[in-house]
Amino acid sequence: MSPTPQNTPKVHGPRRSHRATDAELRDVTELKGDGRRVLVTGASGMLGEAVARLLRDRGWTVRLMQRSPAALAEEQGYEQFLGSVDRPEHVERALERVDDVVHLAAKVSFAGDWDQFLRTNVTGTRVLLESARLAGVENVVFVSSPSVAHSGSSIQGDGAEPADPYAARGNYARSKAAAELLALEADSPKFKVTAVRPHIVWGPGDTQLVERIVDRAARGRMPVLDDGAALIDTTYIDNAAEAIVRALERIEVSHGEAFVVTNGQPRPVGEFIAMMCQACNVAPPTRKVPSGVVKVAGKVIEKIWAIKPGQDEPPMTEFLAEQLSTAHWFDQKRTRQVLGWEPSVTVEQGMENLKAHYTQNPLPVVAEVREKRMEKARRSVS
Numbered sequence: 001m002s003p004t005p006q007n008t009p010k011v012h013g014p015r016r017s018h019r020a021t022d023a024e025l026r027d028v029t030e031l032k033g034d035g036r037r038v039l040v041t042g043a044s045g046m047l048g049e050a051v052a053r054l055l056r057d058r059g060w061t062v063r064l065m066q067r068s069p070a071a072l073a074e075e076q077g078y079e080q081f082l083g084s085v086d087r088p089e090h091v092e093r094a095l096e097r098v099d100d101v102v103h104l105a106a107k108v109s110f111a112g113d114w115d116q117f118l119r120t121n122v123t124g125t126r127v128l129l130e131s132a133r134l135a136g137v138e139n140v141v142f143v144s145s146p147s148v149a150h151s152g153s154s155i156q157g158d159g160a161e162p163a164d165p166y167a168a169r170g171n172y173a174r175s176k177a178a179a180e181l182l183a184l185e186a187d188s189p190k191f192k193v194t195a196v197r198p199h200i201v202w203g204p205g206d207t208q209l210v211e212r213i214v215d216r217a218a219r220g221r222m223p224v225l226d227d228g229a230a231l232i233d234t235t236y237i238d239n240a241a242e243a244i245v246r247a248l249e250r251i252e253v254s255h256g257e258a259f260v261v262t263n264g265q266p267r268p269v270g271e272f273i274a275m276m277c278q279a280c281n282v283a284p285p286t287r288k289v290p291s292g293v294v295k296v297a298g299k300v301i302e303k304i305w306a307i308k309p310g311q312d313e314p315p316m317t318e319f320l321a322e323q324l325s326t327a328h329w330f331d332q333k334r335t336r337q338v339l340g341w342e343p344s345v346t347v348e349q350g351m352e353n354l355k356a357h358y359t360q361n362p363l364p365v366v367a368e369v370r371e372k373r374m375e376k377a378r379r380s381v382s
Contacts, residue, residue: 018187018256020338028340030249031100031139033059038248039098039137041085041128042105044070046208047143047201050241051102052078058245065094066105085124088131095135100248103128103183104143106176108208114171121175122182129186129193139251140183140193141244146260146328148177148197154230154327159334160197160258169322180258192255196247199262199330202276203237203350204357211363213273214280218365223289225325228270233262233329236350239343246339259335265347266329275347279354281366 038055042048043064049072056062056077063079064070073080083090085105095101107120125142132140146155148163150173165177180195187193202209216222235243243261247254267275274284336342345353358366 020253020257024253025337028250028253030340031251032249036099037061037063037097038100038102039063039065039094040102040104041065042103042143043072044068045104046203046206046237047198047240047244048104050203050237051104051244054241054245055102055248058249060100063094063098065090084120085128086119088127091127091131092135095131095137098132098135098137100139100141101128101132101137102141102143102244102248106143106179107172109172110170112171114175117171117175121172122178125179126182129183133186133191138190138192139248139255140186140191141248141251142180142183142193142195143244144180144183144195144197144258145173145176146197146199146330147173148180150328152322152326156231156327156329157331159331160260163258184256184258187256192251194247194251194254194256195258196244197258197260198235198240198243199260199328200232200234201237201240202234204353205361206237210276210280210354214277214282214363215365217273217277217285218282218363218369220285220287222273222285223287224270224273224285225289227288228273229268230325231266231327231329232269232272233264233266234272234347235262236343236345236347238345239263242344243335243339243341246341250338250340254338257338259339260330260332261335262330262332263343263345263347263350264332266327267347269324272347275351276354279351280358280363282363282369 033055038060040048040052040055040062043052044066048066049070052062052064052072061079062077063081064073065081065083065085067082067084069082070080072078081090081094083094085091103125105120105124107117129140144163147170148165148168149161150169151164151167152169163177163180165174165181168174168177183193183195200209213222240261243259247259277284
């Protein structure tokens with residue numbers, strides 16, 4: 001029988017739970033990249049590329065691994081191996097002469113069969129961990145998500161609560177929760193593993209969040225749930241990449257723990273979406289819809305998508321409706337203390353960067369909507 005979220009083999013928490021003491025945090029020997037090789041999986045994505053660039057700048061020899069060629073590999077200073085993380089023979093080859101691993105490769109989607117998430121996110125992580133340990137890798141940073149500990153209710157000032165694949169919402173979150181538990185369970189003094197959970201990562205050129213939201217808003221398909229007042233934390237791309245690299249540099253104290261990473265600047269979700277739309281020269285959404293109605297609609301759409309999937313993400317899912325209507329902001333004290341990290345780019349500065357990028361590189365939908373308005377105006381005159 002094909003595994004499902006309900007009958008996935010049970011995974012446990014860390015066998016040797018490590019939590020750095022205040023004394024350890026006062027005397028940290030940070031890892032340096034000089035003379036070390038790091039494998040970055042999933043480097044074709046926005047966050048993976050940013051992490052790989054930063055690691056190279058910090059002195060590491062960077063090897064990329066993903067299923068298809070990464071644009072980054074065309075630049076000097078990178079090695080590339082093509083393959084899938086769930087294939088042991090691919091992973092073993094990519095791990096030759098590697099000291100450290102940053103694992104970002106994952107199936108990220110609001111929809112899809114459980115088997116797809118299980119294969120990439122759970123099996124892939126297990127294969128990578130086992131192969132890395134046998135290959136003599138010393139340190140692993142597993143890039144996770146705060147959704148692994150989100151059961152649907154509001155999160156207000158919590159830290160990194162334990163991952164729970166049985167309470168997490170949606171196949172992506174369930175599979176990442178199971179994978180994070182596997183990762184932290186593998187942690188040991190000679191094979192150090194930490195988990196970093198960046199929350200809602202965004203930035204210029206972001207096709208997963210920014211451009212989808214703006215496109216839907218421009219076409220009138222992006223509702224404001226309730227009053228758009230739920231407070232949410234987000235993470236600008238530069239800050240997320242820096243935190244992940246800091247987790248590796250400070251693996252001596254970060255191993256054995258999970259850390260939620262955000263800008264630490266909660267905003268009402270409606271305000272945040274409006275800021276993003278305005279930065280991309282699109283009018284923000286104003287149509288308000290009760291979240292309960294949208295959650296029900298999301299469930300229906302998920303069922304339809306399972307039978308007849310579209311080319312892109314579904315326009316709404318129950319999980320997405322929850323994310324847009326419930327508070328989720330986090331206590332960053334432990335994260336910043338252990339990682340020795342502070343965000344370098346504020347939300348406001350990030351929005352300025354968005355505006356500069358999309359002024360130079362306008363989204364196709366902006367021109368499309370402008371043309372429709374002009375055509376409508378011409379017809380009204382004639």
